[in-house]
Amino acid sequence: MARISLSHLGKTFASRHGNVTALADINLEIADQEFITIVGASGCGKSTLLNLLAGFDTPTSGQLTVDGAPVNGPGPDRGVVFQQTALFPWLSVEENIAFGLKLRANRRKGSSEKIVERLLARTGLAAFRSRRPAELSGGMRQRAAIASVLAINPSTLLMDEPFGALDALTRSIMQDFLLEVWEEERKTVLLVTHDIDVAIYLADRTVVMTAHPGRVREIIAVHLPRPRRYEMRSEERFIALRDHVTGIVREEAIKGAIEIAA
Amino acid sequence: MTDSMAADQGVQASSKAGPALADERAEQSSAGAVLTSPRLPLLLAQYAVFPVALIAGWQACAQIGLVRRSVLPAPTDVALVWFDLITGATDAAARYSGTWLDHAAASIWRVFAGFGWGVALGIFAGLLIGLSRIMERVLDPTIQVLRNIPVTAWVPLSLVFFGIGNAPAVFLIGLGAFFPAAVNTTHGVRQINVTLTKAARMMGADERELLFRVILPGALPSVMTGVRLSMGIAWVLVVVAEILAVRSGLGYLLNDAYLFYRNDVVIAAMLSIGILGFISDRIVVLVRDYLLEWNRLETFSGQN
Ligand SMILES: Nc1ncnc2c1ncn2[C@@H]1O[C@H](COP(=O)(O)OP(=O)(O)OP(=O)(O)O)[C@@H](O)[C@H]1O
Ligand SMILES: [Mg+2]
Numbered sequence: 083m084a085r086i087s088l089s090h091l092g093k094t095f096a097s098r099h100g101n102v103t104a105l106a107d108i109n110l111e112i113a114d115q116e117f118i119t120i121v122g123a124s125g126c127g128k129s130t131l132l133n134l135l136a137g138f139d140t141p142t143s144g145q146l147t148v149d150g151a152p153v154n155g156p157g158p159d160r161g162v163v164f165q166q167t168a169l170f171p172w173l174s175v176e177e178n179i180a181f182g183l184k185l186r187a188n189r190r191k192g193s194s195e196k197i198v199e200r201l202l203a204r205t206g207l208a209a210f211r212s213r214r215p216a217e218l219s220g221g222m223r224q225r226a227a228i229a230s231v232l233a234i235n236p237s238t239l240l241m242d243e244p245f246g247a248l249d250a251l252t253r254s255i256m257q258d259f260l261l262e263v264w265e266e267e268r269k270t271v272l273l274v275t276h277d278i279d280v281a282i283y284l285a286d287r288t289v290v291m292t293a294h295p296g297r298v299r300e301i302i303a304v305h306l307p308r309p310r311r312y313e314m315r316s317e318e319r320f321i322a323l324r325d326h327v328t329g330i331v332r333e334e335a336i337k338g339a340i341e342i343a344a
Numbered sequence: 345m346t347d348s349m350a351a352d353q354g355v356q357a358s359s360k361a362g363p364a365l366a367d368e369r370a371e372q373s374s375a376g377a378v379l380t381s382p383r384l385p386l387l388l389a390q391y392a393v394f395p396v397a398l399i400a401g402w403q404a405c406a407q408i409g410l411v412r413r414s415v416l417p418a419p420t421d422v423a424l425v426w427f428d429l430i431t432g433a434t435d436a437a438a439r440y441s442g443t444w445l446d447h448a449a450a451s452i453w454r455v456f457a458g459f460g461w462g463v464a465l466g467i468f469a470g471l472l473i474g475l476s477r478i479m480e481r482v483l484d485p486t487i488q489v490l491r492n493i494p495v496t497a498w499v500p501l502s503l504v505f506f507g508i509g510n511a512p513a514v515f516l517i518g519l520g521a522f523f524p525a526a527v528n529t530t531h532g533v534r535q536i537n538v539t540l541t542k543a544a545r546m547m548g549a550d551e552r553e554l555l556f557r558v559i560l561p562g563a564l565p566s567v568m569t570g571v572r573l574s575m576g577i578a579w580v581l582v583v584v585a586e587i588l589a590v591r592s593g594l595g596y597l598l599n600d601a602y603l604f605y606r607n608d609v610v611i612a613a614m615l616s617i618g619i620l621g622f623i624s625d626r627i628v629v630l631v632r633d634y635l636l637e638w639n640r641l642e643t644f645s646g647q648n
Pocket of ligand 2: 130
């Protein structure tokens, strides 16, 4: 049974320079607790797709359902981790994590203190609980942002380049952190990334998109054992998958370049 | 305005800075400040040097008779008159002797009454305009036109309307305080990072929660900038109002002393207004710094 279902989904923006079709005829069924990664050239509509799923924007054609119901605005069942870390600068780390739990919509989700304690420990931020976001490093900020989303216990996580702004080392540590969290409390995850290695390393399936308009070019099942370990990246199976995906992405990028030149 | 623009840039800068940079900043602002800040005597000297030089220069001018003492009284003359104005002990201020407290209290009361209603209404209007495009179309053009009429141009009408007394003064001061509060509140609401409002809605915030937990705190730096400007304008307008519309207050004292050629009293009244205005501003700044402790971390705070 698909948790999230996209059928013939399309999104066209009306702009001063005419209409831009960002997404066209997207078909995708995502199972419960599946980890999906999305790769594709810049501007192919990845963020647009995530915005539709999050409910920040509405499709112009096709169907989009989550748990059988059409998406109608944002909600705490779909947690979004933004590329630009969304922490409230006037709240401490602890208060940021508790933010969602204090809202009327989430009052029934259990004792806020217990959840916050657990997440502070889980993200290694317990010692920094009363610090403000400006007093944290980039990696700590992103961990706090993830914790604040996990606090409301969404069944789906939507992540748009969540670690894009971090250095390579911190990024790879954050990926392992994310995997650990996911192993613990399985959620349905959609994660957008530029990095093909990362896309394969994390995913059950990787969706490769094409640009202008954004379509699904290929969906690649990643049959690597779980839990994933960092060393797997140098295994043959991994390299074969990476070469395959890189091939497609490159082909699409070159097509795009020719289109622009023509 | 400048405060909130600086806040803007601070947020961007800090989110771009890598982990190492962020740690360095945090350290500098805590331990670094204590170690590198000048010691107390030096600190006091830095505060004192300019005002002391200014007063010394003024005393010298008066002493050597550059200007007639009755036209420009020496600081010492002013000090004596001021003392009598407050205490009524020496009669140096003659007919004004011992009247200072009443005048000061009248001015302070008018400033805070006018400031109170002007700022409250200004913040309310600013929120409406900031939150709603419809309210922006309904209210903003009118406010922008009225804002460009100097508040002093309202004096004749407000006298006709309210007569001589407190009412026109409080009206004029409130009117002047209204605009900075309104404009800066609108700006504060509109410059809130859209990612924060999105995040709040994603977590399930309803309209009320969005307003009280995101919009108001997010707009607060800019609102407080407006409130501070409003306080400054209130002190300007209390003097205008008291010269033209009421028979009490420091502005009235100043104008009356001018008519009786008592420039020493005029200067004492001027300095009183300056000092009371300064204290009011400090109060606003204290409240702001208390409410916006978090904002200091996000913004540039000057170098030692
Ligand atoms: N609000 C908008 N109005 C008009 N066009 C838009 C809007 N948002 C996105 N687009 C267009 O839609 C297309 C897809 O944009 P989108 O942001 O989804 O790309 P992306 O795949 O996330 O790119 P990147 O990897 O660079 O983040 C682009 O051509 C973009 O110009
Ligand atoms: Mg994007």
